[in-house]
Amino acid sequence: MKNASSSMRGPLGFVLLMIVAVLAIRAIAGGGVAPAPEMFDLEVSYEDAAARAAQSGKPVLVFATADWCGPCQTFKRGALKDKSVIAFATENTEPVYLDVDVDGELAQQFGVQGIPAMMIVRDGQVVDRVVGVKTAPALLAWMGSAVESERSK
Numbered sequence: 434m435k436n437a438s439s440s441m442r443g444p445l446g447f448v449l450l451m452i453v454a455v456l457a458i459r460a461i462a463g464g465g466v467a468p469a470p471e472m473f474d475l476e477v478s479y480e481d482a483a484a485r486a487a488q489s490g491k492p493v494l495v496f497a498t499a500d501w502c503g504p505c506q507t508f509k510r511g512a513l514k515d516k517s518v519i520a521f522a523t524e525n526t527e528p529v530y531l532d533v534d535v536d537g538e539l540a541q542q543f544g545v546q547g548i549p550a551m552m553i554v555r556d557g558q559v560v561d562r563v564v565g566v567k568t569a570p571a572l573l574a575w576m577g578s579a580v581e582s583e584r585s586k
Contacts, residue, residue, distance in 0.1 A: 466500045467509035472522045473530035479539055482529035483557065492560070492583045494526035494576070497540055497550040499533050505549040508566045515569035518576075525580045526553070553579040 469475055473496060477485075482493045496513070498505040512518055522528050533540040533548060543552055543559050551572070552562040561579040563572075 465506075467506040469530055470496075470509055470513035470519070472513070472519045472528045474528075475530055477529055479529050479531065479536070482527040483554075486527040486555075489527060491526050492580065493554040494522055494528045495531050495543065495550075495552040495554055495559075496528070497531045497533055497543070497545045497548050497552070499548055501534075502548050504566045508549045512567055512569040512572045515572075518569050518572055521573055521576055525576070551575070553583060555583055 479493070479495065482495075485491075486493045498509070531539060531543075531545075533545060543554070545552075547564045549566060550562055550564045551567075552559045553576075554560065560583060561575075563575045567575065
């Protein structure tokens with residue numbers, strides 16, 4: 434007769450060990466879908482942001498993401514939560530959240546080929562973009578440069 438410890442060494446034990454390992458990794462990494470960063474109002478569509486941009490003179494800052502994208506969740510929990518990033522984005526751009534699974538047509542229009550992606554858009558045209566997870570200082574440097582470049586036009 435097998436005892437409990439010997440039965441845990443077989444396939445069932447391996448599966449249970451893998452489940453525990455995945456759950457532990459997800460808990461350590463924050464797991465699951467990160468909430469939308471506070472600078473993005475999910476009720477604001479790209480069209481709304483573009484209309485605001487026309488009034489304010491600020492460019493639109495588009496964040497292309499998807500719930501299934503692990504790096505996107507890391508970016509949302511990291512640099513996009515940084516208070517200085519939020520302050521800069523809300524003061525200098527009209528931010529909009531683009532879920533590529535919900536609005537694939539707009540993602541295609543903007544030439545999104547990888548996510549996470551941040552784009553500066555003026556008059557419906559992408560004038561600058563950055564793809565991949567960035568640190569807060571790197572994101573601030575990119576946004577500052579892109580916005581300043583837009584102001585000087």
